[in-house]
Amino acid sequence: FGHVLVVGGDLGMAGAARMAAEAAARCGAGLTSIATRVAHAGLQAAVRPELMFHGVETPAELTSLLDRATVVAIGPGLGRGAWGRTLLHAVLASDKPLVVDADALNLLAAEPVFCDHWILTPHPGEAARLLKMTPAEVEADRFAAVEELALRFGGVAVLKGAGSLIASKADGLVALCAAGNPGMASGGMGDVLTGVIAALLAQGLPPFAAAQAGAYLHGRAGDLAAREGGERGLLATDLLPYLRQLVNV
Template sequence: MPLSGEHSLPEDLYSADAVREIDRYVIDQQGVDGFELMQAAAASAFRRLVRYWPEPGRILVLCGAGNNGGDGYLVAANAVRHGLNVDCLAVAPTEKLSGDARKAWKKAVEDGVHVREMTDVADSEISEQFVSAGLIVDAMLGTGVSGAPREPFASMIGQCNQAAAPVLAIDLPSGLNATTGTVAGEAVRAAATVTFIGLKAGLFTGQGPECAGDVAFESLDTDDWATESGQRPLARRVDWAGIRKAIPRRPRAAHKGSFGHVLIVAGDRGFGGAGLMAAEAASRSGAGMVTLATRPEYVAPALARCPSVMVQGLIHGSELPPLISAADVIVCGPGIGQGAWGQQMLQQVVASGKPRVLDADALNLMASRVAQPADNHILTPHPGEAARLLECGVADIENDRVRAAEKLHQLFGGVVLLKGAGTVVASGSGVPDVVSGSNPGMATGGMGDVLSGILGSLYAQLEDPHLSASAAAALHLAAANRATETRGYMGLLPMDVIEALPQVLMESERKSAGRQGVRGLADGRAEE
């Protein structure tokens, strides 16, 4: 099985159309033979196959009609030449093959691959092939397909997902939209995907992470030509390993005022835990000072849980301005409700004009009124909240998450952090960011409150709202992944993620110290 983890993946994420244009540019303008490019793709995919599964057993290769199918035939040929047992099934009739895909099929046959037409094989025998397979190679549908897969592809996708054997997807899991990460009907859920030429945005957001599994990239030596082709990336991929470098090393003369004062406005009656988790997350992610403004009855529990946080109990919004004046960044929304108390708090926060993070009920209150755009706020909707803000359905948000985040920015300004698998950060400054990765353990109440606290803390430290949003989402995911190592997915709680934050940050500090040489190592020891 492939090991889940960070690969050396490029940052640029492209639409399906852009990748096809890059491919066309390489062939038409740079004179690279299309069939040679297909052979290179198949060879690199086969190398990944044997790296992930050194003893795969019997390999079942499923091939479609286009160039994706051609890749599959050549992968099968590579496997046969290396003495592996291969069943190759032509899901699309080989008589429909043309161009390079037809050349690939012919070469596979010449190299000893026994290609069987699906129409000539009984359903019971196909089912037996899935049962006996140690590995399945999905080379059925490529980037040019949109909409729900038709038969016989739909049936084959279903059998892939029911099989015990892992699936290696070639370029893209069949049925997944390469641009948006949406699935119409059903898509292959692969253990790993080897993709070529340019990273497809759909692999990293929406249903992409679930379908693609472990993503590996092979440029096929076209890196420079991707830039020369003039195709603009749709988004930029970020993860904690890359973005943590943007967080500066702490100087030895630092003091609490060096890292910002975060005010958390959260926790109406019945939701006191939201403010507490946000405040503790802000403290654990490096804020110099944290103040929690909440209902009076939550002051004692908050101090008992996190005595480093300054806690003020407020009955009315008129009590908030003195706390706002002392803060550098305000986080407003977790658990404030949509009643009078929450409305008063949000009005004071917005009227202050200070840098702010608006989450949860603050967004719901915004959706019920005409919100004023601002350059210095960060909005953190989940798909349901985003749908209310855009007055559309949740499905409309999920059908194109990158575009939805851009629309929210156009309407409300500032930075929009659209939560979900493959979190999207859009600000109008360059292309949006897509945070690479997902963790199903984070699908529980309170995780958004933790993210809000981390985001307020990094916004106070970095002062760049877009960078802060992307870094916060990446750190949040990294901490959840760390906590999952000991807690698993089903039992993961927001407090586990908070407790993992110092571990993740400590590792980053040590790596930063290593890059800075002896001086950095000395600083690292002092901080520990």
């Protein structure tokens, strides 16, 4: 069912990459690898042995991992320093389908490029940096913002938030996802969404369909988790068992 490679987890941010990878595995990715800092790889592998952790410090060390991947998800815990920047450049030089999130989006805002085989997943703040406007301007017309993201950067854009919007440059369409709840406005939720979309893409869904289905599965899993224990205190990892249930319905 495809091989997802998650690139991220700079020093102090190992959890973000792991959450994305676990979400990908729970949504049906056949293999899931993580390219992360050497300092994180051994400890993380001991906690979740089903995931393949690789200590990577240079772009050259990433090459063989990129060759084996079906889809690359980059950004969770990537950081904005030299390590994250050089790995992003290496990933962008590959021809792999991409899911781009978090600090990879912030780095992209500083060095914009166009690509027709990626899915960008910004929240309003990241979207504002990409579009050189304020978050308030993004929120004032979310439909226009997500359409501009897809037009300016290519591929598919997912503008996260209350009523996530998905736009495809190739299809010329915008979709709305109404699933989700306020309890999902917490750290790590975006990392989980990245993994969900990457898994669906690796299993052969077209990018626009993978983004739509991923947003819905993520939101629905959040709703089921909130129904069980309430919205307050909802954690990103609370979604994982529900994601597994939903992809098997």
